[in-house]
Amino acid sequence: MATQALFDDSANNTDKRIPLGNGLVIELLGGQGKRFTKAILYRYGVMVKDFISRDRVAKRLFIVDAVRLGAKKSYLAEALCISRQTIDNHLASDECFGKEGLIHGYKSADRTNRIEQRKLHKEELCTGNKAQIVAKIRAKKREDELKELPYTPALDFSEGSDETIDEIAPDDQPFAEEHPWEATRYAGVFPYLIALISQYGWLRFIMSRFAGTYRILMVFVLMVSNNIRSIEQLKHVLSREAGVILGIRRLGSRPKIWESFYNASRLKKSGALLNDFFRHQIKGGLVGITFWFTDGHLLPYSGKFNMHYAYNTQRSMPVPGRTGMVTCDISGRIVDFDIQEGKGDLRARIADLGKKWQSDMPQKAVQVFDREGHGADFFASLVNDHSPFVTWDKNVDAKKMEAIAGERYSSEFELNGKLYGVFEENKSVEYVEKKSTDTEQKSGDDEKKSVDGEKKSVILRHIFLWNKTSKRRTCGLAWTGDIEMTTEDCARAILCRWGASENTFKHLKDRHPLHYHPGFKLVESERQDIANPEIKEKESAIKSIKTILQKLYRKFSQAREVVNSDGVPRRNSIKEKNRQSIAKNEADLSRLSEERKELPDRVDVSSLEDYKSFKQVDNEGKYLFDFVTISVWNARKQMIEWLSPYFNEKDELVDLFYAITKCHGWIKSTKSEVTVRLEPLQQARHRNAQIQLCRRLTSFVARTPNGKRLTVEVGEAPV
Numbered sequence: 001m002a003t004q005a006l007f008d009d010s011a012n013n014t015d016k017r018i019p020l021g022n023g024l025v026i027e028l029l030g031g032q033g034k035r036f037t038k039a040i041l042y043r044y045g046v047m048v049k050d051f052i053s054r055d056r057v058a059k060r061l062f063i064v065d066a067v068r069l070g071a072k073k074s075y076l077a078e079a080l081c082i083s084r085q086t087i088d089n090h091l092a093s094d095e096c097f098g099k100e101g102l103i104h105g106y107k108s109a110d111r112t113n114r115i116e117q118r119k120l121h122k123e124e125l126c127t128g129n130k131a132q133i134v135a136k137i138r139a140k141k142r143e144d145e146l147k148e149l150p151y152t153p154a155l156d157f158s159e160g161s162d163e164t165i166d167e168i169a170p171d172d173q174p175f176a177e178e179h180p181w182e183a184t185r186y187a188g189v190f191p192y193l194i195a196l197i198s199q200y201g202w203l204r205f206i207m208s209r210f211a212g213t214y215r216i217l218m219v220f221v222l223m224v225s226n227n228i229r230s231i232e233q234l235k236h237v238l239s240r241e242a243g244v245i246l247g248i249r250r251l252g253s254r255p256k257i258w259e260s261f262y263n264a265s266r267l268k269k270s271g272a273l274l275n276d277f278f279r280h281q282i283k284g285g286l287v288g289i290t291f292w293f294t295d296g297h298l299l300p301y302s303g304k305f306n307m308h309y310a311y312n313t314q315r316s317m318p319v320p321g322r323t324g325m326v327t328c329d330i331s332g333r334i335v336d337f338d339i340q341e342g343k344g345d346l347r348a349r350i351a352d353l354g355k356k357w358q359s360d361m362p363q364k365a366v367q368v369f370d371r372e373g374h375g376a377d378f379f380a381s382l383v384n385d386h387s388p389f390v391t392w393d394k395n396v397d398a399k400k401m402e403a404i405a406g407e408r409y410s411s412e413f414e415l416n417g418k419l420y421g422v423f424e425e426n427k428s429v430e431y432v433e434k435k436s437t438d439t440e441q442k443s444g445d446d447e448k449k450s451v452d453g454e455k456k457s458v459i460l461r462h463i464f465l466w467n468k469t470s471k472r473r474t475c476g477l478a479w480t481g482d483i484e485m486t487t488e489d490c491a492r493a494i495l496c497r498w499g500a501s502e503n504t505f506k507h508l509k510d511r512h513p514l515h516y517h518p519g520f521k522l523v524e525s526e527r528q529d530i531a532n533p534e535i536k537e538k539e540s541a542i543k544s545i546k547t548i549l550q551k552l553y554r555k556f557s558q559a560r561e562v563v564n565s566d567g568v569p570r571r572n573s574i575k576e577k578n579r580q581s582i583a584k585n586e587a588d589l590s591r592l593s594e595e596r597k598e599l600p601d602r603v604d605v606s607s608l609e610d611y612k613s614f615k616q617v618d619n620e621g622k623y624l625f626d627f628v629t630i631s632v633w634n635a636r637k638q639m640i641e642w643l644s645p646y647f648n649e650k651d652e653l654v655d656l657f658y659a660i661t662k663c664h665g666w667i668k669s670t671k672s673e674v675t676v677r678l679e680p681l682q683q684a685r686h687r688n689a690q691i692q693l694c695r696r697l698t699s700f701v702a703r704t705p706n707g708k709r710l711t712v713e714v715g716e717a718p719v
Contacts, residue, residue: 017042018079022070024048026079034081041066060102063087064094164208165705172212173706174203175247175674181718184241187665189225190676191697193246194710195635196221198700199286200277202631207705209273213264218246219257220628225661229513231257244667245676247704261518261621270623277627278336282360286634288329291390292353292365293497296323296344296372299515305522306612308342318343322617324626325349330496333637334630339619341527347378354387366390366483368493376431379479383458388483390493393462393475401464401473409466413488415495418469424487427462427477430455463490511658512629519621525614529602538596545589552582639693646692647685660690666718673709680714690714 017027023044030037030053039062040050049065051058059080066076073087093101170176196202206214219234222242228234234254243250251257281287300321301307307320323344326337336357338349350373354364367382367389374394382389409421433454463476478490485493508514559575569576605611640657647653665678678694681687694712702710 018075020066020071020075020079022072024066024069024071026066026071026076028079039080041069041071043069057103060090061099063090064102067091164211165204168207168212170706174207174214174218174704175669175708175710176706177244177247177249178669178671179244181666181668181677182241182244183664183666183717183719184245185238185664186222186226186242186245187667187676187678188661188663189222189245190665190667190678190710190712191639191661191693192221192225192632192635194697194700194702194712195639196631197704197710198697198702199635199638200280200631204705205277205280206273209269210264210267213260213267215246215248216257216260216264217624217628218248219251219260220625221632222246222251224512224629224632227511227513230516231261231518247674258519261624264624265519265620268620270620270627274337274623274627277631278357279360281333281335281634282357286638287333287335288331289361289365291330291368291493291496292327292335293330293368294325294327294346294350294353295370295497296325296340296346297514298322299324299339299517301617303522305615307616308525308527308614310343322619327353328497330493331637333634337626337630339622339626341525341616346372347375350389351381351385351387354385363483364388366480366485366493368497376429379429379460379477380431380433380456380458383479386481388478388480390463390476390478390480390490392494393477396475398473401475404464404473406466409464411486411488412468413492415492418467420491420495421466421468422487422491423464424490425462425464427460428457429460429477430457432456461487461490463487463494465491465494507654508629508633512633514629516625517617517622518625519618521618521621522615523618525616527616528605528614530605530611532599532601532603533608535596535599535601538592538599542589542592542596545585545592549582549585549589552578552585556582639697642696643689643693647689656686656689659686660693663690668718669708672707673711674704676710676712677715677718678712680716687714 016029016032017025019025025042025045027040027042028036028038029040036053038050038052039059041048041062048069049062051062053059063076063080063082067073067087073084077084077087090102193202203214206217210217219231222228222237222245223231223234228237231254234251234257237251239251240249243252252260282289298310298312298319298321300310300312300319302320309318310321310323311317312319322342323340324337325340325344325346327335329335336353340349346369350367350369353367358364364387367387369389369391371392371394373391379389406421408423411422413420413422433456458479461478461480463478464473465476466473476490476494478485480490556575556578559573559578561575562570562573564570605613636657640653643657643660644650644653647656649656659681660678663678663681665676667674667676669675678690681690691714694714698711698713704710
């Protein structure tokens with residue numbers, strides 16, 4: 001006996017009924033293809049929905065509902081003679097803008113048909129400006145998404161604690177999963193993890209501060225080490241292969257990654273995290289404390305909001321953005337960094353560094369900076385604070401430098417393949433010690449101040465430098481206090497991070513997503529002052545009057561004096577007219593100059609018309625991402641030093657390291673050990689160096705907080 005089907009589809013097997021999958025069938029009445037007049041949707045033989053072909057809005061609603069019920073897009077597109085992209089567009093419009101998006105998107109070439117459609121869906125249509133309605137819908141959707149995200153309450157600790165780690169469930173601990181050998185194309189990330197864990201205690205450091213949200217920082221390690229420029233680009237990463245090498249099983253979808261990022265950002269722990277990390281580096285001897293090089297780097301902004309301007313050195317022009325103030329040691333390891341709004345203040349940053357870490361070091365580091373910090377007042381402030389420094393001299397007279405005899409450059413040294421000669425003298429730098437005193441004169445709410453100053457001077461070391469290879473000469477300035485530094489030491493310090501020797505920030509930008517800012521959030525800036533626009537108008541008027549006066553003076557000097565018979569100058573003569581014009585313009589010039597002096601240099605934008613308030617970027621997410629960036633960068637510098645004894649070609653050393661960290665491989669996790677096997681490099685000398693580096697990393701016996709040992713090796717496929 002033949003078995004009977006659970007649902008009898010014999011009635012559906014007609015020429016006009018087309019199956020759509022999941023028990024759905026569409027029936028086209030009045031013709032096939034685009035010629036049908038009405039379509040009916042059945043689900044297991046029961047009518048669900050229908051529409052008339054000329055009702056375009058109903059057709060869109062029909063398509064969206066059919067897909068939501070389980071209809072396959074390809075079958076539905078073929079039945080209705082439309083493209084898959086059209087279906088996707090309708091779904092996206094419904095998801096982003098709701099039914100209003102489907103209704104408002106309708107346009108018809110037939111005016112009569114358009115009027116008929118509007119009458120038919122009059123109650124569903126929204127009134128008002130469509131752009132404003134869409135903006136409100138998007139804003140509401142973002143608010144709803146943020147409300148739905150689970151909130152992790154802030155933990156009450158400043159330096160982290162092991163109790164926080166114990167609160168993490170055993171299954172959520174890093175590398176808690178046990179599994180046999182699995183292939184992964186991201187095995188090269190594992191050396192970074194071993195270096196971070198063995199040298200910095202990195203896993204325990206972040207887990208004690210972020211609890212379960214530590215995973216987002218592990219994802220950032222993957223991004224930085226593989227130069228993945230944004231979280232959106234993680235869609236190209238294989239979730240399991242990346243997750244297993246990071247010890248978090250699987251990366252998860254992008255919404256889940258963003259959710260973890262928002263939870264970590266809400267804790268507002270970046271300030272304490274960075275301070276603790278920098279202090280750990282300084283006290284643990286992981287960064288140098290002899291020379292500190294500070295420089296500002298542009299973080300541009302290209303949005304539509306009003307931002308303060310930073311300076312783009314390459315383009316030689318101001319652009320909207322922020323300035324990252326980064327301090328590194330002589331080997332290129334990053335010691336400290338800060339993000340400042342607008343152009344930033346290099347001098348204030350350098351002055352704060354010495355005070356910030358003074359108690360954690362046996363003596364102050366020698367601050368090295370470029371010509372942006374040049375200034376007699378700033379030099380005097382550093383000397384008074386007993387802060388040693390080395391910098392370039394500014395406005396050096398090239399002719400005087402060329403006139404110096406070559407025999408005076410008594411000391412010679414070589415740096416980066418170039419020969420240098422140096423000698424030094426003392427240089428007295430004069431400055432004015434300002435003392436501001438309030439006067440008793442007040443005008444309304446404005447309080448005027450008078451500045452009294454006393455001229456003083458400081459004696460600095462004047463370093464004369466001659467690049468004998470490129471035939472160039474210049475000067476530097478230094479004040480070293482009680483620190484013993486030779487002339488050659490001062491010259492090497494200033495040459496180690498600028499000119500041909502600069503490499504830290506250029507390589508950092510090329511190798512890592514330095515400018516990426518996840519979770520780009522804007523808040524109201526505390527700095528709402530700008531240069532007074534009236535000053536520019538006054539100065540422009542003053543310049544115009546001065547130009548006119550120059551012409552009048554020239555005409556007056558060339559004009560002939562004409563007098564009457566009684567010797568009195570004629571009133572209508574050219575010289576007399578020029579004299580009157582000169583007197584009038586000089587009076588206007590004097591008046592404008594006085595008005596210019598009374599204007600304040602800067603004003604608040606709220607007191608002006610047609611000016612927008614300044615926005616400021618919330619740097620919480622940027623600080624978290626840059627914390628991982630500098631951690632990976634410093635670990636990279638350390639591993640290259642470990643690799644250098646095993647590879648003699650210094651020019652290829654960095655490229656060899658990146659080749660090792662890009663290797664595919666395999667990973668195995670047991671109860672007591674996590675083992676990663678990297679695929680061997682092709683050339684024997686590269687492979688030998690790779691093996692030695694892996695042995696060196698394994699010898700540190702790095703362990704996870706749950707006690708598993710981390711090992712890395714080189715070999716063929718285990719399977």
